[in-house]
Amino acid sequence: MKKLFFILLLLYLCSGCGFKDIDKRFFVVSIGIDKSEKKDMKYRVSLKLAVPGNSLDLGTAQYEIITQDANSITEGVRLLKSKVDKEIDFGHAKIIIFGQSFLKDNGINATDWFNRRRDIQLVAWVAVGQPTAEAVLGTKIPHERLPGNSLLLSFGKTGVESGYVISEYLFNFFRKKKELGLDPILPVVESANNHFTINTAIVFDKERAKLTLSSNETRLFNIIKASINKVEIEAPFQESKFFVSVDNIRSSYRVRVPSSGHPYVDMHIKMSGVIEESALGILDPNQLTVYEKAVTQSVQEKIVRLLKKFQDNRLDPLGFGLDYRAHHFGTIKEEWQTWQSLYPELEFRVRVEMKLEGVGVIK
Structure with missing residues (x-):
């Protein structure tokens, strides 16, 4: 009898619950x-x-x-x-x-x-x-x-x-x-x-x-963040250009504040890929180092321009300020005030390493 009463009580309670x-x-x-x-x-x-x-x-x-x-x-x-x-x-x-x-x-x-x-x-x-x-x-x-x-x-x-x-x-x-x-x-x-x-x-x-x-700036942002490995890069070369298909990206940066001199961002980006398209016609596989240099110089210039654009608009979507606060101690208010005064004077030192694995099927 007690068992039956207990079961009826449970059924009564469940009848009022919010389950649908x-x-x-x-x-x-x-x-x-x-x-x-x-x-x-x-x-x-x-x-x-x-x-x-x-x-x-x-x-x-x-x-x-x-x-x-x-x-x-x-x-x-x-x-x-x-x-x-x-x-x-x-x-x-x-x-x-x-x-x-x-x-x-x-x-x-x-x-x-x-x-x-x-x-x-x-x-x-x-x-x-x-x-x-x-x-x-x-x-x-x-x-x-x-x-x-x-x-x-x-x-x-x-x-x-x-x-x-x-x-x-x-x-x-x-x-x-x-x-x-x-x-x-x-x-x-x-x-x-x-x-x-x-x-x-x-x-x-x-x-x-x-x-x-823009679309190109969005692509550069993804390269800096290394949030995706597959991306295409355009590189000017000898009054023409070629395109590289990147399949591996690694990125790191650190905000440096030397005792003497300007504060700067030390950014290092490593990429590897193959040449996917060329307006130059035939490419020489023995000239990969020359092509790598062209890609490196072009990407470095574009990244620095984008970083300065963020700086001019007082925006920090990459988290440079967070990196600074993580390596400098003080109260939150002191850290933030110091960073706000440093950011407009920040220099951007970008190093890009490009490793080309080939010039595609067509030599």
């Missing part, structure tokens, strides 16, 4: 935040909901996008729940897109909601959407098997490996917002004609977008 069956849930795969077009509203929240299907064929990914204007993300999500017949589940949300116009007007403080929610994964990818986050979420990719899978393959490098794609996790983006000496940078996802283009990036200070990088 999988067929009573909508799984959010992507979240978009835009600037509302309504004057009395601040946010336009978009959720991309995966619609289950029985096929994984190309182009069969089914989804639904619901949107809501509100003055907070919390309010927007609550109102969105009134538009669907199932519980909204954020456990599979791996893509967070901020509209470019929204970030321009409101800064990057909207990430507070994402970091506080326990059901939002901190390993979600964060990016900027152009023209809007809603447009990016609504892009119908003809070859997509699962909703939102194209961006996951791009950022996670499990699919394409491109030297133009910068990947940023939510937790790392949030850390860069708070960390003194390291500024946030996000990739730009441009949506047009049923496909994505990801080859530029935006650098932020602790609040707002400050600098947009």
Whole structure:
């Protein structure tokens, strides 16, 4: 009798719990935040909901996008729940897109909601959407098997490996917002004609977008960070040029503050690859050292120009300030004030080592 009473009590308690069956849930795969077009509203929240299907064929990914204007993300999500017949589940949300116009007007403080929610994964990818986050979420990719899978393959490098794609996790983006000496940078996802283009990036200070990088500057940033191994480099040579396919990159740097003389960044980058294309015609395999020198000089000059551009805009997406603080002791306030006075005077001493393994199949 006691055993039966105990079982009935457990059933009664479980009947009031928040568990919902999988067929009573909508799984959010992507979240978009835009600037509302309504004057009395601040946010336009978009959720991309995966619609289950029985096929994984190309182009069969089914989804639904619901949107809501509100003055907070919390309010927007609550109102969105009134538009669907199932519980909204954020456990599979791996893509967070901020509209470019929204970030321009409101800064990057909207990430507070994402970091506080326990059901939002901190390993979600964060990016900027152009023209809007809603447009990016609504892009119908003809070859997509699962909703939102194209961006996951791009950022996670499990699919394409491109030297133009910068990947940023939510937790790392949030850390860069708070960390003194390291500024946030996000990739730009441009949506047009049923496909994505990801080859530029935006650098932020602790609040707002400050600098947009071109595709070539984005590629150089990836080379400096050595965040990807496969990248292509153009090198001028004898009033013409050739192109190198790099398949291995190693990078290191250290901020040096000598007792006498100017402070400087000592940066060392090692690369190896093969010549993939040439406008010179026939290349001599015995002249590899000459070709290596041409690549080295060209890359060094371009990297120094990019670093000075960051310096002129008082931006530090590479974390030079963090490296300085890690090797100099004092209070946080003293370290930061000293670094702010040093950074504008910093010199950049870049050494690039290029190892060419061949000139391709055609000699």
